Amino acid sequence: QTFHKEGVFASSGLLLLGVLGLMLPNLLHATHTELHGTDDDVSLSRFISIILLVIYGAYLAFQLYTHKHLYDEEDGDDDEEEEEPVLGFWGSIFWLGVFTILVSVLSDYLVDTIEGAAKTWGVPLPFVSTILLPIVGNAAEHA
Incomplete structure (x- = not known):
């Protein structure tokens, strides 16, 4: 298995954005800088979740279409035969x-x-x- 810098940067950046997306509402609540009221908390959470969903879609496009060669498996052992699935x-x-x-x-x-x-x-x-x-x-x- 080989590692490519582009794939590592994309994966670690996505992980960092996910952590920040989870921490931001908690950070605002802990520092008492959030706007008071439950509607604002829900709106912020929904906004962050939409942003994270769009970023995840972009990551899927990166992984499956634009940089597919980074995630393709290399042919290591050609001697092994593919097993047939037991269940359909x-x-x-x-x-x-x-x-x-x-x-x-x-x-x-x-x-x-x-x-x-x-x-x-x-x-x-x-x-x-x-x-x-x-x-x-x-x-x-x-x-």
Whole structure:
């Protein structure tokens, strides 16, 4: 894999703009320099989101059309054969829908269980959901 300066500059610039777009409303709120009223906050957030959406569209045009050669994969090993997909397009869409519904249902049960466990143990819910749950979820990786 090779890296090109143009692609790195575009990606890091997009990351910087995203961070600034998230920080600007918070910065104005923290310094008490924002205009008072919720309509102004919503208008600023919508303006920033529209600007970020336009910039993202420009980045997609950069990546897919104007500088496509920067993101093309180089032919490394010609000996490897392409694997045929096991599922077709509609089969994949079907299973994506099934697993989305399954994860949604299981997430509801998980949230209810976490809330009940936090009340039973007398532990604050934010501590359980931000500290304990990720540790338990990654227990297999830590072992």
